Amino acid sequence: MNFGFEHWLFTFCFYCMIGWLQESAIESLYHKKPINRGFLKGPYIPIYGVGGIILLLVTTPFRDNAFVVFFVAMAFCTVLEYFTGWLMETMFNKQFWDYSMFKLVYKNRISLVSSLFWGVMGLFMAYVVSYVTYFVIDHLPYQFICVTAIIVPLIMTVDFFIAAKKQIDTKRLGKTFSLSNIGSRINVISRIRARYIDYRDSRGKEEYKDKDETGED
Numbered sequence: 001m002n003f004g005f006e007h008w009l010f011t012f013c014f015y016c017m018i019g020w021l022q023e024s025a026i027e028s029l030y031h032k033k034p035i036n037r038g039f040l041k042g043p044y045i046p047i048y049g050v051g052g053i054i055l056l057l058v059t060t061p062f063r064d065n066a067f068v069v070f071f072v073a074m075a076f077c078t079v080l081e082y083f084t085g086w087l088m089e090t091m092f093n094k095q096f097w098d099y100s101m102f103k104l105v106y107k108n109r110i111s112l113v114s115s116l117f118w119g120v121m122g123l124f125m126a127y128v129v130s131y132v133t134y135f136v137i138d139h140l141p142y143q144f145i146c147v148t149a150i151i152v153p154l155i156m157t158v159d160f161f162i163a164a165k166k167q168i169d170t171k172r173l174g175k176t177f178s179l180s181n182i183g184s185r186i187n188v189i190s191r192i193r194a195r196y197i198d199y200r201d202s203r204g205k206e207e208y209k210d211k212d213e214t215g216e217d
Contacts, residue, residue, distance in 0.1 A: 073122020
């Protein structure tokens with residue numbers, strides 16, 4: 001992939017719009033009326049742009065093994081979905097998607113069903129969408145790609161800040177990202193790491209003791 005920065009930006013915008021089109025079409029058909037999916041006003045959903053780029057990058061090296069492509073895509077997108085859900089709930093104090101209707105869910109942000117779906121999407125990305133992306137970029141005028149890569153992200157940024165200004169919960173956000181809260185999370189991670197090291201060392205000592213008792217070199 002000999003993409004320049006402008007090509008990556010264009011690809012990001014392309015996937016944002018495809019994601020919006022897909023979700024809006026499904027929701028509109030389900031509710032039998034026009035639905036604008038996402039929290040922005042324009043026809044784009046940023047998480048699809050980010051997710052599409054990630055899928056393109058992580059699946060391409062494993063294109064010769066569909067099994068690996070499936071599980072790599074499932075893992076990366078599940079992490080992205082969880083983190084995005086947590087961040088948006090923290091910023092806007094509301095849940096933008098809910099998997100409570102499924103079994104095997106975690107905090108209604110991720111579910112086994114959605115994770116399997118991301119794995120299938122990884123296959124679709126690796127063997128269909130990636131080639132469509134290359135075809136589109138190869139056949140569009142370079143000037144059009146550059147203009148789109150500049151204008152659309154600017155519009156999305158303005159759209160985001162307008163939506164954030166109206167809906168963002170600054171008190172909740174400030175509390176979540178306060179130094180004390182971040183410090184407590186770091187302490188939890190440190191304690192988990194310390195317990196892992198203690199466990200690893202104790203296991204090493206037990207194995208050494210067993211070898212010593214059996215007379216193994």
